[in-house]
């Protein structure tokens with residue numbers, strides 16, 4: 001029996017130069033979005049113990065930080081606010097002078113070419129840490145979606161180029177698209193975090209943003225043992 005293979009695919013990875021020729025995937029700086037954590041009412045950077053090497057940046061240092069990032073070739077930033085102005089709804093997010101609007105304005109005026117893609121959610125701005133308005137111990141979907149639209153229009157007015165809604169409310173992307181279009185922001189894009197799983201991997205992030213959450217988000221983020229609801233949610 002002749003067992004000599006005719007199809008010798010190892011030929012195609014036999015040398016560095018051959019592997020380079022056949023490369024189909026490239027990871028470039030422009031494939032990445034840089035998250036930045038901005039805290040209001042502080043003067044010094046705060047190291048984030050759960051994300052070694054990453055700091056919370058005082059709001060007053062944001063312009064310089066963004067200029068440095070741009071000089072390194074970074075073209076996309078996702079600002080996350082660490083709020084000292086929390087309430088039950090996260091209403092600071094739809095205040096034209098609130099932290100979210102200020103972050104976006106500061107970044108765009110420091111480096112107009114930097115694309116700003118703010119997180120659109122409430123968990124950093126609510127005094128209970130959930131991603132929306134609580135009613136009877138649950139996050140109320142439709143009121144939260146209304147508030148997400150207000151937040152989105154505020155971010156767009158402040159100059160955001162793209163919005164990243166992450167609250168995992170049903171219908172949020174459609175409502176935000178309609179709200180943006182009605183307010184004249186047809187060119188503001190949406191980067192939907194459409195399939196987020198309730199996961200301990202968010203632990204470091206929650207510490208980074210000083211989340212007030214106790215409990216979990218299993219009532220709105222996906223459960224990992226049902227791929228059907230995952231696909232439907234997408």
Ligand SMILES: NCC(=O)CCC(=O)O
Pocket residue numbers: 119120121122123124131166167199202205206217
């Ligand atoms: N707005 C960001 C998040 O929702 C993070 C996810 C989490 O803490 O579960």
